[in-house]
Each structure stands twice: as structure tokens, then as C-alpha cells.
Amino acid sequence: MYTLVIGNKNYSSWSLRGWLLLRQFDIHFEEVRLPLYSETFREKIKDYSPSGLVPTLVSGDLRVWDSLAICEYIAERHPEHHCWPEDEEARALARCISSEMHAGFFQIRNSLPMNIRRTRSIDASTPELDKEIARVSEIWRTCRQSHSEGGKFLFGDFSIADVMYAPVVLRFKSYLIKVGTVEEEYMQSMLSLTSLQEWIADALAEEEIIELYEQ
Numbered sequence: 001m002y003t004l005v006i007g008n009k010n011y012s013s014w015s016l017r018g019w020l021l022l023r024q025f026d027i028h029f030e031e032v033r034l035p036l037y038s039e040t041f042r043e044k045i046k047d048y049s050p051s052g053l054v055p056t057l058v059s060g061d062l063r064v065w066d067s068l069a070i071c072e073y074i075a076e077r078h079p080e081h082h083c084w085p086e087d088e089e090a091r092a093l094a095r096c097i098s099s100e101m102h103a104g105f106f107q108i109r110n111s112l113p114m115n116i117r118r119t120r121s122i123d124a125s126t127p128e129l130d131k132e133i134a135r136v137s138e139i140w141r142t143c144r145q146s147h148s149e150g151g152k153f154l155f156g157d158f159s160i161a162d163v164m165y166a167p168v169v170l171r172f173k174s175y176l177i178k179v180g181t182v183e184e185e186y187m188q189s190m191l192s193l194t195s196l197q198e199w200i201a202d203a204l205a206e207e208e209i210i211e212l213y214e215q
């Protein structure tokens, strides 16, 4: 039995990763929601996460406190779900783009914070932000073009690579970022997932406002 500790569904992009992984692969878990920057968060987070960050997965006495580490842990414990692509080459590429997402894209993170309630474009872009948006588009386009016959996701079947890019799909939707046809179709496939729709509905029902993410 797992417990997943997450932040607000409207704002916490890293939390979405851990949650979507478990939901999409139908792995049972209990959810503990600690609203970011709240008194409750400050009081409770240390009970769960040594880093003080969410998401954290509690599995017995073990705490796994990083979204990519949670993905790897679940993939190892549930090999029957094939959380990474089965093909060795595709798996290596899936790990590359997942690490690229995990360790980079700071302009996207800072300029387009996840805010599911929002549907308004940004006032002005920068060359650095445009470059990162173009790189994400390139990743989605090349993956989809190589795996168009295997299914609707980056490597055909849904995988951890899709989990890692799910928050970017929501950011691009919120900020009305223009992408090509192939990328738009990929975004629609992600947005059609029942699990992601459930997350979005829960996010829209939340009432907390974090000013930092509202500008």
C-alpha cells in the first residue's frame, strides 16, 4: 500500500507526475494533499519528506521524495505494467527526454508556472523561452513521428516519458502556446486521459490562491 503526498493540484507540477503515474497504471494509493506554502504544509511535510518537497511516495518505512525517483521505484516494483517502453532503444530515448525534462527547461518552469485555472497567453516571450518551447515541440514531434503506429503517446503506449511531460502539456494549454499539428494531437491525447481529466477537475475545485504563480 502506497501513500502519495502531493501539493495543490492546480499548481504542483511535480506532484502531478507521481500521481499520474500511479493513476494511469492503476496502482492503488492513498493521497495526502498538503497545500503549498500553507501552515499545514510547514507542519506536516517533515513527517513525510526529508527534502521538504512534494511529491513524496511512502512505501512501508521507505520515503521516495523525488518525482523521477518515484517513477523508477514504481517501474522496478511493477514490471508487469511496463512503465518504461519495452524496446531497449526506445527505453533509452525515453530516459533521455525524461532526464532532459527533469534537469532543465528552467525558462518554461519560471515563465509558465503550472496554473490549471489559467487560460491566457503571456504578454511577451523571450528568445530563451522560445528556444525551450521549440525544443519541447521537437521532442514531441520526433517521438510521435517515430511511434505513430504503436499508440497515441510519445513512445506509442503511455509511459513514464508522458508522465514527465504532462505538466508541460497543461502549461502550454494554460498559456495558449502555439505548437504544430503533430504536437497539438499529442496534447489532445494527453488531455483526453480520464486520469488527467480527474486531476484537472480536482484542481479547478481548489480555492487556494498562490500569488507567485498568478502573475
Ligand SMILES: N[C@@H](CCC(=O)N[C@@H](CS)C(=O)NCC(=O)O)C(=O)O
Pocket: 007, 011, 012, 013, 014, 015, 036, 037, 052, 053, 054, 055, 065, 066, 067, 068
Ligand atoms: N526534484 C523534485 C522537485 C519537487 C518540488 O520542487 N516540489 C515543489 C512543489 S511543485 C515543492 O514541494 N515546493 C515546496 C516548497 O518549496 O516549500 C521532484 O522531482 O520531485
